[in-house]
Amino acid sequence: GYGSKRHAVMYNDFVLVGPDASIPNIQISENINTALQQIAEHQLTFISRGDNSGTHKKEQTLWKTVEIKPEGLWYREVGQGMGKVLQMAAELDAYTLTDRGTWLAYQDKLPLAILNRKDPHLHNPYHIIAVNPLRHNTINHEGADALISWITSTAGQSLIGSFAISDTLLFIPSANAREMARQSMDP
Template identity: 60%
Template sequence: MVKHLFTLLLMTLLIPLNAANADTNKIIRLATTTSTDNSGLLKELLPEFQADTGYNVHVIAVGTGKALRMGRDGDVDVILVHARSAEDEFVTQGHGEKRYGVMYNDFVIVGPQSDPAGLSKSKDATTALQLIAEHQATFVSRGDDSGTHKKELGLWKKAAVDPHGRWYREAGQGMGKVLQIAAEMDAYTLTDRGTWLAYEKKSPLKIGFEGDPLLFNPYGIIAVNPQRYPDTNHFGAQALIQWLISPEGQERINNFRIGSNRLFTPSADAGEFAAAEH
């Protein structure tokens, strides 16, 4: 009886202690797409977030597919990615709590200055890819299950092209590295505009095609579900989400520029911010 009472007392004491420990865990593990890192955006935002909140963010920059897998395995606290259907599935399956829109940009197809496939004649993104395939102009794919790779595969499908052969190369690398490889090979590739603007001045490539609504590229942030993964830092994940979708966070995203070019357009919903605060 005495032993039973002691156990109950110990459990009573541990519950608030564990909650307090969770609240004082100042490390946030963020899995995010390489574009937010390669573009320089996180280097701009995170020091301000850390100064405001006291949290330290450990960034794991990988393709969106890998970031989602890390979230599904409970290896990170929060994910910031850009593959909307995969994000919705992540939440529907119970791995994440809720998706919050943060920002958007778009994809562009870049390639050699000489434009051997004649993309300047394209009326839309699918025509541009068809021309690349018809001319068997070298195309470098991310090939890494990233958000950009998912978008690229979807575009080939819409273009009714099965990309294969010597002209189609899969790199299995992040966006910055793929842009370097494409430049070395005098090849085309699909890139998000943010990373392109960060690399444009040091690249011999140029934009071959842009402007199709199909190339829209939204980014969302999702806290890993603490009910499924109780060891995650849910307090920290929510703090990062609230900061990024707050007026201050959105203004900082809006003001992040390279020259006069804005790399990302803020897109958080004011109603979602109000809900996230409570």
């Protein structure tokens, strides 16, 4: 293959965010599958990145899981990055799926709230893969190995595990997952 070996580095999660105020007679479920069904059933505005990013692909997988083909005026694919999508969701009192790191960077600027959390369907792992030197002999394979060794080391994992915004960790280190107790993303 094009990569020589994949190494787990860290994870966070995706979160469904939407209007801070409750919609009359509708309480969006904390279960992502039920929440998406409610959004589609009530045709609540949903903003999709629509850009083939990892977040967009995850969203598509979630819709497929609940056997809903999102379409119609309530579903808007905008072809924008996450920051712009969050701003649009705030302006339109809409819902969207975002990664927790981006949410933490924007949460104080927008009248949106996390509507579900700790759902195993929303796990968002990050890995690192060195390019296979047998296929691409011009790459700096020693440098790639050094980066992988450092980011998966105790020092690298400690740095990842201490990076927070508003006292909330952005990522949970996972290079040595068996040695680390699973931590909650929420304070």
